[in-house]
Amino acid sequence: MSDAMLLLEGLACVRGGRMLFAGLDLALAAGGSAQIAGPNGVGKSSLLRIVAGLLRPYAGTVRCEGAVALTDELDALDRERTVRQALTFWARIDEAPAERIDAALADLRIAHLADIPVRMLSTGQRKRAALARTLVTAAPVWLLDEPANGLDVESAAALGALVDRHRAAGGIVLAASHLPLAWAQDLTIELRAPRDAGEAP
Numbered sequence: 001m002s003d004a005m006l007l008l009e010g011l012a013c014v015r016g017g018r019m020l021f022a023g024l025d026l027a028l029a030a031g032g033s034a035q036i037a038g039p040n041g042v043g044k045s046s047l048l049r050i051v052a053g054l055l056r057p058y059a060g061t062v063r064c065e066g067a068v069a070l071t072d073e074l075d076a077l078d079r080e081r082t083v084r085q086a087l088t089f090w091a092r093i094d095e096a097p098a099e100r101i102d103a104a105l106a107d108l109r110i111a112h113l114a115d116i117p118v119r120m121l122s123t124g125q126r127k128r129a130a131l132a133r134t135l136v137t138a139a140p141v142w143l144l145d146e147p148a149n150g151l152d153v154e155s156a157a158a159l160g161a162l163v164d165r166h167r168a169a170g171g172i173v174l175a176a177s178h179l180p181l182a183w184a185q186d187l188t189i190e191l192r193a194p195r196d197a198g199e200a201p
């Protein structure tokens with residue numbers, strides 16, 4: 001993972017005919033982490049989707065060395081399958097070894113939920129199952145959208161420890177959150193609503 005790198009240059013995003021942000025630059029080397037902060041609707045998720053290649057930027061470029069894994073608020077895990085089956089399905093799509101699933105479930109402290117249908121999970125448990133998919137992919141670049149949402153204090157601390165481990169191994173973490181995160185950031189980019197842009201501080 002030590003070759004991981006993420007470079008955003010002059011990124012701009014337009015959605016619904018509205019410019020959400022422009023001229024956004026970010027450089028993260030192996031082991032780096034950054035938080036995208038700002039109020040609801042300002043464009044944090046949109047930025048992560050651009051980095052993941054799911055949304056086209058209005059302007060600017062994304063350069064990324066290493067595979068990318070996005071954990072967002074959309075429920076990617078099939079609600080009718082068990083946690084293990086749902087993760088196995090994605091492991092096949094993500095071309096990741098299913099043997100990693102048990103370790104990922106243990107890391108996120110949900111090994112006891114492996115055979116429970118996804119639809120029976122609580123909000124925080126579902127979030128941890130979605131994060132398990134990211135661990136299974138072993139992608140160097142983690143994009144975490146509102147990772148603290150739904151997590152209790154212990155789970156947030158466990159995620160913080162996993163992020164630290166990932167960074168120590170040369171991974172990169174870019175997290176979008178309006179809340180403080182359970183790990184230290186190299187830098188925080190504060191997106192501002194257009195009506196605030198240009199106002200005197």
Ligand SMILES: Nc1ncnc2c1ncn2[C@@H]1O[C@H](COP(=O)(O)OP(=O)(O)OP(=O)(O)O)[C@@H](O)[C@H]1O
Pocket residue numbers: 015016020038039040041042043044045046047176178
């Ligand atoms: N498919 C879409 N078409 C048009 N506009 C969209 C679309 N999806 C999102 N938007 C708009 O883009 C803006 C930014 O949305 P985004 O989800 O990126 O914000 P956010 O900062 O992540 O918000 P939150 O903190 O609530 O998660 C919002 O005003 C939203 O209404």
